[in-house]
Amino acid sequence: MSLQTTPIANRLHIALFGRRNSGKSSLINALTGQDTALVSDIPGTTTDPVSKAMEIHGIGPCVIIDTPGFDDEGTLGEMRIERTLKAIERTDIALLLCEETNLQVEAAWMQQLKAKNIPVILILNKADIRKDISPFIEQELGEKALLVSAKEKQGMEDIRLAILEKLPQDFEQPSITGDLVSENDLVLLVMPQDIQAPKGRLILPQVQTMRELLDKKCLIMSCTTDKLPQTLQALARPPKLIITDSQVFKTVYEQKPAESLLTSFSVLMAGYKGDIRQFVEGASAIDRLTEHSRVLIAEACAHAPMTEDIGRVKIPRLLRKKIGEGLQIDMVSGSDFPKDLSGYDLIIHCGACMFNRKHVMNRLESASSQQIPMTNYGITLAHLMGILDKIVY
Ligand SMILES: Nc1nc2c(ncn2[C@@H]2O[C@H](COP(=O)(O)OP(=O)(O)OP(=O)(O)O)[C@@H](O)[C@H]2O)c(=O)[nH]1
Ligand SMILES: [Mg+2]
Structure with missing residues (x-):
């Protein structure tokens, strides 16, 4: 991962679902403007979910996930469907491709996605040759599909607008430090010296926390655990908040000024990534x-x-x-x-x-x-x- 790019985990995850040969891989290529995924007229070309990071104008950093067709067959086919099902777990928005007049499988998947509160955008890909099935989609799935063609690169702007419209309300990531600190607050980061990061690097939660604190205009000081006493001495006032690693909680707790609040990177990340109350x-x-x-x-x-x-x-x-x-x-x-x-x-x-x-x-x-x-x-x-x-x- 380059330090220049948004971490994958913070991007909007858009996944494509559909039968084999419905044109999912072609559509991902048309959307990214690159030959990211292998395309062929042999059903079952895509055998593993493939993710591609991209920027979408007005939406920002995204990950687009191509999946194996959900109508796959045989033992291997079932294993591939299992992979596609797993991709649902990280999907923020789903593009569901329809290309048949019989839409029972699509209806079942649509229901499954909606049950997980995933907004679904129906797509009639191959509109260049299969416009005729548009009324069936509306009739059987109860919603209109966007008419697009990956082949002719038609309708990509409509997809972008539909994604914008369905952007989940809660996608604005919650803040890492919430209202624990604000502008001009002094924050001390205490990193254990045996921190398991690649040489010359910090771990992602530390980098993300620091970036957020800088954006908030907090004053940041950082030290290793053994330098905590010297650092506190060097400061004109006790830090409002001390953030450390769970592994050295106790050591830091015992030395911290009474008025300084204490937390850890992983505790903060727990609230950022999940439901802190459920974890506690x-x-x-x-x-x-x-x-x-x-x-x-x-x-x-x-x-x-x-x-x-x-x-x-x-x-x-x-x-x-x-x-x-x-x-x-x-x-x-x-x-x-x-x-x-x-x-x-x-x-x-x-x-x-x-x-x-x-x-x-x-x-x-x-x-x-x-x-x-x-x-x-x-x-x-x-x-x-x-x-x-x-x-x-
Ligand atoms: N006419 C037309 N053909 C298309 C379009 N999109 C894809 N195809 C063709 O449909 C076939 C299947 O395309 P893929 O993109 O490989 O389909 P897929 O859904 O990824 O298929 P699997 O990986 O097997 O699940 C290929 O022959 C494509 O050229 C389109 O918009 N119009
Ligand atoms: Mg494919």
């Missing part, structure tokens, strides 16, 4: 765990996560120390998140810096609808250290 509430389930309980730890990064030792080592160790060695802990990563959560007594999610808000909110919704408490790494660590009630969010 979920953490209380830790106290109800027994040796017979089952905990699911879910990590967003599928490969070599930076937080590896927090999710795979540190949290399991702390939990087993508190509850007992018998505690069963399962681990999933990437897009593997069980639909059926009923076997679990608690779900602990990572900070999800690689996921968009919609994705995290969908998982929270899935957990709450099955009445399974869900919390995240930062809140879990704060709870286990007994300082959850001493931090602000």
Whole structure:
């Protein structure tokens, strides 16, 4: 990822759904003006969701997701449909392509998308040759489709306007620091020295927080944990807010001036990416765990996560120390998140810096609808250290 671009997780996610051969890949190419996706007249050309980052005039940074056709067949076909279903979890707006007179599959998908509160834009691609099915769409799906042609690059502006019109109200990302601080407030960032970031870099939540504080015209000071006393001494007044890493909460809490509020990057990100109240509430389930309980730890990064030792080592160790060695802990990563959560007594999610808000909110919704408490790494660590009630969010 280039530092020049908006992180993927903060972009509006627009996904294309439709049968095989309906022209999804052609449309993504027409929309991006690039040959991003492979196009052919063989059904089932796209076998994996493909994301392409782009700017759309008036909308801003987006990600467009091409998906395998939802009418795929056979065992492999089912696996591909499964992938397409997973893409729904991160979709903010759906473009649903229709190209048949029989629209039962489309109707089922439309219903499924709407049930997840995803705005759906119906598209009759191939309008250059299949204008005739327009009345069937309106009749069977109850809405008019936009007539477009990826082949002739017609109707792209109509799609842009339709997206603008359906832009989710809550897409304006909530602020990371909310109303904790405002202009001229002094904010101290305390970074642990063993921070697991690539050499010469900071981790994304730190960069995003700093950027927001600068935009807010706050005064920012930062130091490593060992330099906290010297830093506080150097300041003419105590910081309004101290933001640190969950791993060193306790050390920082013990040294901080009484009037300084304390929070962590992961706690702030928990509110930015999900529902902080549900996470805090979920953490209380830790106290109800027994040796017979089952905990699911879910990590967003599928490969070599930076937080590896927090999710795979540190949290399991702390939990087993508190509850007992018998505690069963399962681990999933990437897009593997069980639909059926009923076997679990608690779900602990990572900070999800690689996921968009919609994705995290969908998982929270899935957990709450099955009445399974869900919390995240930062809140879990704060709870286990007994300082959850001493931090602000
Ligand atoms: N006439 C016409 N043909 C189109 C249009 N868009 C796509 N096609 C053709 O439809 C066929 C399928 O296009 P793709 O873009 O590969 O379709 P897809 O939905 O991605 O298909 P899968 O990846 O198999 O699910 C190709 O032969 C395209 O050239 C269009 O607007 N008009
Ligand atoms: Mg395709």
